[in-house]
Structure formats: structure tokens, C-alpha cells
Amino acid sequence: MSTTVNTHESLSIVSTAAAPAAIGPYSQGIKAGDLLFCSGCIPLDPASMQVVEGGVEAQTEQALKNLKAVVEGAGAELGKVVKTTVFLKSMDDFVAVNGVYAKFFGNHKPARSAVEVARLPKDVLVEVEAIVSLK
Template structure:
């Protein structure tokens, strides 16, 4: 059985995809960019502010799916510029301080809406 997840506490999809899909015990989150769900706009600020917004969006989607950040098993991070890695990582560490999922970090030539970061995640729903 497949279930599609949607919450108003995260940005509405800007294309033909779901915020997340639950398949069995896994929750697959689409890549999230730093859109403020209240305004529909990209958040002001640099990599730290954008990373925080993305992780808050992910947290909201996970909660709607019946999970939390502690259930995340894999994360894929796309950074516009790897020179932002240390600043990104400091904010990321605040969200994943105890349970640390597997992670890949990739520098992308371009990201939607010219943002600095996009994050996709997979969680295991117990």
C-alpha cells in the first residue's frame, strides 16, 4: 500500500510530485528547498537560514507522516557550493545530534529557484 503525504506546514510542491510517499515502513521525502510555507517565498539569508528552513520543512512533513527526525535513515544533500559545507553542517548537526542518518552531499550546478541547498530524506516508520 502506498500513501501520499501532504501538510500545509511545509511548502506546496512546485511541480508534479508529492511532499512524501509512504511505502510500507519507509517514508520517502521529495527534495525540499528553503521555501517558507506561510509566504511561498524563498527565505532571506545565507546557507544557515536556508538550511534551517529546509530542515523545518522536512520535520513538518515527517510529523504529518507519523515520524520524526529520529526516524530518518538516509539524507541526500545538494549544495550550490561546497564552500558552504561547514556552515551547513553546523546547522544540520543541531537537527541530527543523536541519531545520525547515512548522508551524501553533492555540489549541484544549479538548484530550483537558485537556492543554496536542497535536501531529500528517507525515514523508517516503526
């Protein structure tokens, strides 16, 4: 069965070249009313679309840079991030990821969940998604 579904006029797709292009049938972000829902950001270099070199710290930093690019591409800022979800390949990396995350967000402390998952796209070590206020 073939069905065509179009994005409802109440929603706006967010797309920025400053973050990696979507590698599947999804958008980098969707604005819905006063909220922005950011897709999970993995540590791809936006120019090469390759996973960044280095361990979990380097991957976390790149994933967060990609998230920031989507947030700013939607006209918001990191201080308006309401909630993040951090997906980890290994909970053993929690402390290292937490260190990079804390520096990245500074004094802002969004609500957050962190979970270990069996596998992530392109076998990366970390992925971060967010919900952001547009007010």
C-alpha cells in the same frame, strides 16, 4: 500520447500545510510499506512560498524545518530518519551547512550524502531529501 497513471493502492501520499506545497508534479512524501520517501525540501517559507532571507545557514535551517514538517506529517519523527541527501549549490558551504545540520539532528546521525549540483530550484543554496523508517 495521453496516459493516466494513478497512485497504486500500496502507496500513500503525504501532504502537510506545515511544509511548502509542491511546486511541480510531485508529492511532499510517499509512504511505501515501512518507509517514507521525502521529496527534496528547499528553503521556502510555507506561508509565503518565498525563499527565506539570509545566507546558507538560514536556508539550511528552513529546508530542515520543512523536512521535519513532512516527516511529522507522515506520523514519524526525526529520530527515524535513515538517510538524507544534501544538495549544495557550492561545496564551499559544506562546513556551514554541516553546523546547522548537526544541531538540527542532535545525537541522531542518519546516513548521508552531500553533493554539489549546478543549480537548484528557485536558485536556492541547499536542498535536503530523506528516507525515513515508519516502524
